[in-house]
Amino acid sequence: xxxxxxxxxxxxxxxxxxxxxxxxxxxxxxxxxxxxxxxxxxxxxxxxxxxxxxxxxxxxxxxxxxxxxxxxxxxxxxxxxxxxxxxxxxxxxxxxxxxxxxxxxxxxxxxxxxxxxxxxxxxxxxxxxxxxxxxxxxxxxxxxxxxxxxxxxxxxxxxxxxxxxxxxxxxxxxxxxxxxxxxxxxxxxxxxxxxxxxxxxxxxxxxxxxxxxxxxxxxxxxxxxxxxxxxxxxxxxxxxxxxxxxxxxxxxxxxxxxxxxxxxxxxxxxxxxxxxxxxxxxxxxxxxxxxxxxxxxxxxxxxxxxxxxxxxxxxxxxxxxxxxxxxxxxxxxxxxxxxxxxxxxxxxxxxxxxxxxxxxxxxxxxxxx
Amino acid sequence: xxxxxxxxxxxxxxxxxxxxxxxxxxxxxxxxxxxxxxxxxxxxxxxxxxxxxxxxxxxxxxxxxxxxxxxxxxxxxxxxxxxxx
Ligand code: SF4
Numbered sequence: 001x002x003x004x005x006x007x008x009x010x011x012x013x014x015x016x017x018x019x020x021x022x023x024x025x026x027x028x029x030x031x032x033x034x035x036x037x038x039x040x041x042x043x044x045x046x047x048x049x050x051x052x053x054x055x056x057x058x059x060x061x062x063x064x065x066x067x068x069x070x071x072x073x074x075x076x077x078x079x080x081x082x083x084x085x086x087x088x089x090x091x092x093x094x095x096x097x098x099x100x101x102x103x104x105x106x107x108x109x110x111x112x113x114x115x116x117x118x119x120x121x122x123x124x125x126x127x128x129x130x131x132x133x134x135x136x137x138x139x140x141x142x143x144x145x146x147x148x149x150x151x152x153x154x155x156x157x158x159x160x161x162x163x164x165x166x167x168x169x170x171x172x173x174x175x176x177x178x179x180x181x182x183x184x185x186x187x188x189x190x191x192x193x194x195x196x197x198x199x200x201x202x203x204x205x206x207x208x209x210x211x212x213x214x215x216x217x218x219x220x221x222x223x224x225x226x227x228x229x230x231x232x233x234x235x236x237x238x239x240x241x242x243x244x245x246x247x248x249x250x251x252x253x254x255x256x257x258x259x260x261x262x263x264x265x266x267x268x269x270x271x272x273x274x275x276x277x278x279x280x281x282x283x284x285x286x287x288x289x290x291x292x293x294x295x296x297x298x299x300x301x302x303x304x305x306x307x308x309x310x311x312x313x314x315x316x317x318x319x320x321x322x323x324x325x326x327x328x329x330x331x332x333x334x335x336x337x338x339x340x341x342x343x344x345x346x347x348x349x350x351x352x353x354x355x356x357x358x359x360x361x362x363x364x365x366x367x368x369x
Numbered sequence: 370x371x372x373x374x375x376x377x378x379x380x381x382x383x384x385x386x387x388x389x390x391x392x393x394x395x396x397x398x399x400x401x402x403x404x405x406x407x408x409x410x411x412x413x414x415x416x417x418x419x420x421x422x423x424x425x426x427x428x429x430x431x432x433x434x435x436x437x438x439x440x441x442x443x444x445x446x447x448x449x450x451x452x453x454x
Contacts, residue, residue, distance in 0.1 A: 002431075029372050082417075115418025117398055137417075140373070144419040147400040151384070189373050192414065192422050193401075215372075216432065244432075245414045245422040253403035254421065348372075 008221035009042055015228055017046040023224055024181035024321050026166055027054040027188070028349020029215050035358035037217040047224070050181055051354075052321040053169040057084045057347035059269040059319060060136040060162045063303035066090045068134040068160055069100055070298045071291070072108040078126075080119045081134040082141075083112035084347045087340065091306050100134075116148035123157035132291045136162040139258075140189040142280055146257040149282070153289050160291035163280035164267060166190050167198050172275050173320065174206045180321050183227035184210040185220065188242045195250030196240050203236040214242035261286060270343065271309045271316025313342035318351050325352040326364045332356065333363075373416035375429035378409050388415060391433065 025031055031051040034040065040049055053059060065088050072079040079100070086100040097103050104110040113119050116133070123131040131154075135145045142163035149159070166187060173179045186199040191212045202210040209230030213223035219241050226239040240246050258280070267279020282290040292299065309315045313335070314328035325331055325344065335341040337353055344350035376388035376397060386407070388397040398419045399407055405423055407413065412429040413420035424432075 032372075115398075117396065117418045140416050140421065143401060143421075144398070144417050147398065147419060151398075151400050189414075189416060189421065214432075244424050244428040247422070251401055251404070251421055254401040256403075257401065 005217040005221055008225055012225050013044055020046055022048045022050050022181040023183040024050040024052040025185040026052045026170055030185055031351055032354050033215045033220060035354050050321040051351040053319050055347050055349040056137045056164055058343040058350050061268045061270050062090050063300060064162045066303055067298045069103050071132060071295055072103050072110050077130040077132050078109045079132050080111050080113045080122055085136055086112055087346045088343045091310055116144050123154040127156055131157045132160055134160045138164055138166050138190055139194050143193050143254040143258055146261045149261040149286060150257040158289045158291040158294050161280055165278050168275050168278035184208055185223050186210050186212040188212060188214045191246045193251050193254045196246050200238050203238050207236060209236055211239035211241050212246050271319055310341050315342035315344040318344050325355040326360055331363055373414050375412050375424055375432045376415045378411050381409055
């Protein structure tokens with residue numbers, strides 16, 4: 001019989017824990033599973049579960065959202081994007097068009113899609129009409145975009161790519177003075193695609209225990225238990241608590257499509273800054289499908305300065321695991337899923353949104369000013 | 370966007386598969402499954418319309434059960450454009 005969540009909890013409770021252990025996760029799916037299952041309340045007080053940079057919508061640069069909006073408003077094109085992106089507000093005054101959703105209401109042809117294959121179908125349906133696919137996402141989402149390009153996208157389909165790699169953000173945190181965590185839950189489906197080996201640097205170079213987890217309470221608790229045991233016993237290794245789909249080496253054909261169609265480049269993360277080798281751009285040979293090359297006039301470098309989080313929004317510290325969502329002074333007051341101020345309250349993978357959906361209503365005074 | 374769900378392959382046509390999970394059917398691309406033998410009846414983990422890995426029927430079933438428990442409904446969270454997760 002597989003170990004149940006209750007049994008994992010008992011095992012964790014039986015450990016003699018140090019005063020404080022901070023376990024970070026870097027995946028919105030993990031944070032959602034943790035919150036929905038109520039794991040924080042079930043675990044001993046010494047264990048803190050920190051949501052880290054796990055939301056691709058949250059870190060998608062404001063200037064990219066702005067560019068997509070301007071494109072849709074001023075060109076005779078169809079813009080398609082993953083549904084979450086549509087409600088992300090850019091930093092403009094309230095009376096102006098501030099999101100793709102508002103641009104759509106103003107008459108722009110903007111459509112939500114759930115898959116790159118839907119973008120292809122929309123492009124095929126009207127071969128004369130240019131279709132731009134605004135694709136933000138981590139490796140698990142970017143690999144299907146790469147596969148779509150490798151398979152051969154229709155001539156009228158281009159991609160405005162905001163793909164990001166997850167591990168460089170974790171590397172950046174670990175290289176900083178205060179990483180803020182001493183154990184890591186590595187993302188399950190990123191590891192399915194890229195291979196769990198990507199996360200070995202965490203244990204090898206930083207002496208931080210790590211375990212890949214799936215999205216069930218069992219798998220998450222198993223990963224937590226593993227990292228706690230590693231801490232207590234002074235051993236370090238990258239554990240795999242999601243062997244069902246996380247195989248050594250990952251998905252080779254996904255990696256092949258990524259390699260063939262995209263190049264890794266330095267990239268801006270909203271609220272964080274530039275992280276070396278953390279983004280994807282289309283390879284030169286695919287320039288005809290690269291919306292950044294086809295519509296360069298909509299790029300606005302000026303926005304890189306104003307493109308941080310909206311005034312008063314603490315999303316950048318939420319994304320880096322420096323504060324909990326309810327430590328933001330706007331949480332639940334000015335900012336709710338109904339009228340979100342920052343991207344972390346928009347996306348289903350944003351920690352603010354997840355906490356609100358999970359029933360966290362009270363605000364908390366920040367521990368450090 | 371990282372929410373993936375296990376589905377069962379019910380038909381294959383080239384790189385396209387018709388997949389099913391709990392009575393809901395979807396077209397799924399097999400273009401990232403080049404290095405695997407995939408057949409009708411197999412279970413795959415599906416993310417944004419692409420199969421990302423094969424899994425056993427037992428693993429698929431336990432993942433579904435846990436989705437049900439976590440969400441407290443009989444539905445599995447299939448993504449659609451308007452409610453993208
Ligand atoms: S609660 Fe709203 S304003 Fe505060 S950090 Fe989250 S998204 Fe930003």
